[in-house]
Amino acid sequence: MLLENKQVAIVGGGPGGLTLARLLQLKGVDVKVYERDFNKDARVQGGTLDLHFQSGLKALEDAGLMDAFKVNYRPGAGKGRIVDEHAKIFYDEHNQVSDEDFSNEWFRPEIDRGPLRDILLHSLQSDTVVWDSQFVAMSKPGDAWKLEFKNGTTAIADIVIGADGANSKIRSFITPVKPFYTGVIIVEGSVYNAETMAPSMHQLLKGGKIYAFGAEKYLHVSSKGDGSLVFYICTKEDENRVQTSGIDFSDKRQVLAWLKKEFREWDNVWLELFENAGLPLIPRPQYCMPFDRSWSTLPNLTMLGDAAHLMPPSGSGVNMAMLDALELSECLTGNDFEDIPAAIAAYEKEMQTRAAKEAQESLEMTQWMLAEGALAKMVQMLSQIQD
Ligand SMILES: Cc1cc2nc3c(=O)[nH]c(=O)nc-3n(C[C@H](O)[C@H](O)[C@H](O)COP(=O)(O)OP(=O)(O)OC[C@H]3O[C@@H](n4cnc5c(N)ncnc54)[C@H](O)[C@@H]3O)c2cc1C
Structure with missing residues (x-):
């Protein structure tokens, strides 16, 4: 060898x-x-990861x-709901039967x-x-x-x-x-003990994922096995936006003011996520x-x-x-x-x-x-x- x-x-x-x-x-x-x-x-x-057959x-x-x-995998955790900025559901995988079949090449179990x-x-x-x-x-x-x-x-x-x-x-x-900058920043946050801290989101998640779209923004929410949830806010930004914004991502007041402005066209239901997120939020400029x-x-x-x-x-x-x-x-x-x-x-x-x-x-x-x-x-x- x-x-x-x-x-x-x-x-x-x-x-x-x-x-x-x-x-x-x-x-x-x-x-x-x-x-x-x-x-x-x-x-x-x-957040949770889905593993692929090949x-x-x-x-x-x-x-x-x-x-x-x-x-250790989490049956059902891959089921997603596609919603708009008002949390109106347009597609719901919870209505579908999942067969948890490891021999099916399209089965993507989550862990x-x-x-x-x-x-x-x-x-x-x-x-x-x-x-x-x-x-x-x-x-x-x-x-x-x-x-x-x-x-x-x-x-x-x-x-x-x-x-x-x-x-x-x-x-x-x-x-x-x-790597070059892709023009997108993802800000990551977590809400611990989501059932108590963010009950509406917890209900909407149903142990799976939420894909929310509105005003050229994307919000991804994913439940975790420890009772927390993770969210990713994806927006198009300049590469140095995090520095030039001057926002301190560990300061609740500043973070909330920024999020309320960014999501002004979105329903207040999402505030539950932002108001109860653990700090700091983590900004991740995306490179390739x-x-x-x-x-x-x-x-x-x-x-x-x-x-x-x-x-x-x-x-x-x-x-x-x-x-x-x-x-x-x-x-x-x-x-x-x-x-x-x-x-x-x-x-x-x-x-x-x-x-x-x-x-x-x-x-x-x-x-x-x-x-x-x-x-x-x-x-x-x-x-x-x-x-
Ligand atoms: C917001 C976001 C969401 C994502 N969602 C998904 C998803 O749903 N599904 C999916 O498949 N992928 C997802 N990814 C991508 C995925 O996280 C990565 O592709 C994957 O983790 C890469 O694995 P890796 O082992 O190469 O690196 P990593 O998982 O990054 O592991 C690198 C390890 O190296 C250690 N390390 C770093 N620097 C040093 C150093 N100098 N010395 C010693 N140790 C060091 C780190 O602590 C870490 O443990 C996502 C990424 C992001 C940013």
Whole structure:
């Protein structure tokens, strides 16, 4: 095996990095994951994820983790309601029977990010993840890499894989290509104990999702298994809007004043979300890696997931990161390649082709979701999937 007696360092313990660690460990590879979170109890932000048959679920299957997934997924959590700015329902998936059939390639079961991380973490040998290891730099004194972390520690690895997400620090060691701004900012918020704190929203959500469209804005609300809800406000903005607005996103008064202005054309029912959100809200300007640019493969360094192909959310990001992990592990531990650079080159070629197609679709989706007629288009899209 190409990785025999090699030390592999994965930087970043998100879904992509942890899936890769598990798949490599199943083949007997010596692997460490360096993660910046302080420990395993760090709160995992973000909403529920739906895993897809040919990617996220396939990776879990190969990782031997489908039984754990079936215990932790949330039946019915993918059911959505499409509403307008007055919360009038135009399409309701709660009226449909779901068959929870894992052999159906269109079944996309939902799981929260925290439980998904826990499943992957529990599957690893103890001490695989080195917490509180924020990667800051690396050098190559010989054939191996020397990694440096913010806390002053260092590590040596024969192969490094960047799985450090949207703002990857590994990326610049591989390519000078930088993500470009897409013109959209997503502001993320959470309401804890939603049944009590936001009862109308809780009722409208019905344990699933809300897709709300109005005045060229999109509001996505998603229920979580811990009783909280997560919302994403998506608007078209200048890249530096967060700084130029001067809004302090941890100041309730300022946040509410901003939201009331932004959503002045929307019904007051949405105020329940904004007034009860935990602070700070998190503004996330959306970037995308240029999909017409590749890079020359390096002998013992590569990347996966958002580090390699950041793009605006289209519901596929986690799935792609996990499929990258599966394909990279297959290339590195199979018998198809004569050396590690050839294995990495084959992985990167396939991954870049797939990501380019997905990035284009995600950019198009971002445009139409914030344009006039978005609600009708979304209704049409979901109706077609159901047929
Ligand atoms: C608002 C929003 C909503 C989304 N919704 C969905 C969705 O519904 N479905 C979906 O499939 N995708 C969704 N995505 C995309 C999805 O979150 C990402 O594509 C996915 O998480 C990528 O996985 P990853 O493992 O590559 O990176 P990440 O999940 O970002 O994980 C990276 C890990 O690296 C760690 N890290 C970062 N920097 C360092 C460092 N310097 N040193 C050490 N560790 C580091 C981080 O702490 C993190 O644990 C959404 C994204 C956003 C922004």
